[in-house]
Amino acid sequence: MDPETLSKAFVEHYYTTFDANRAGLAGLYQDASMLTFEGQKFQGAQNIVSKLTSLPFHQCQHQITTVDFQPSGPAGGMLVFVSGNLQLAGEQHKLKFSQMFHLMPTPQGSYYVLNDIFRLNYA
Amino acid sequence: MDPETLSKAFVEHYYTTFDANRAGLAGLYQDASMLTFEGQKFQGAQNIVSKLTSLPFHQCQHQITTVDFQPSGPAGGMLVFVSGNLQLAGEQHKLKFSQMFHLMPTPQGSYYVLNDIFRLNYA
Numbered sequence: 001m002d003p004e005t006l007s008k009a010f011v012e013h014y015y016t017t018f019d020a021n022r023a024g025l026a027g028l029y030q031d032a033s034m035l036t037f038e039g040q041k042f043q044g045a046q047n048i049v050s051k052l053t054s055l056p057f058h059q060c061q062h063q064i065t066t067v068d069f070q071p072s073g074p075a076g077g078m079l080v081f082v083s084g085n086l087q088l089a090g091e092q093h094k095l096k097f098s099q100m101f102h103l104m105p106t107p108q109g110s111y112y113v114l115n116d117i118f119r120l121n122y123a
Numbered sequence: 124m125d126p127e128t129l130s131k132a133f134v135e136h137y138y139t140t141f142d143a144n145r146a147g148l149a150g151l152y153q154d155a156s157m158l159t160f161e162g163q164k165f166q167g168a169q170n171i172v173s174k175l176t177s178l179p180f181h182q183c184q185h186q187i188t189t190v191d192f193q194p195s196g197p198a199g200g201m202l203v204f205v206s207g208n209l210q211l212a213g214e215q216h217k218l219k220f221s222q223m224f225h226l227m228p229t230p231q232g233s234y235y236v237l238n239d240i241f242r243l244n245y246a
Contacts, residue, residue, distance in 0.1 A: 081240040098221040
């Protein structure tokens, strides 16, 4: 898969899953995976998904504004940088966010998220 | 240097240099370096610095709001994720931005920027 197709397919899959069934994100992370969410650090698929499923809102919708991507080096990784809006159920205003992912290939020919950093940019 | 010290020292150096003497950023990039600036792609130190020095504002000041960092894998790289405000000379309003860097170690024990992605988040 070329880098653009990979990045856009990942972004589509990630946020669709986040908005519909956050627990379903577990398969994208591994033990070495890291999440920094608004400055809080988590490591490992289980800790990361525990954080994501315990966020203080039950329904949300991500609207993606930009997706940028670059290969991260000879190991075959891909950096994906996203900006967009986050609409929480029952809230009038959208929150701007930006997020970066570092995708790494698996031996099975798929990808997992090694690095994930999320920040809200309060507008 | 520990990851936090490295990341914060890099961020301080990068934006101080950007605001005072953009051409001085050339030493942070190498031939393999990539910049995606508001979706436009550049590769190599010379092309990257040509872009940065030809931006349509001569004076600016970056104000950093957050710095997050994570190691990027066994090759010793460091991901640095920054959010902040960009004040252009003569403009009343600040622009919000977010930017990510992938720092890689050099054989000399220093670091260079392999990946750089910059986006304005219009507030």
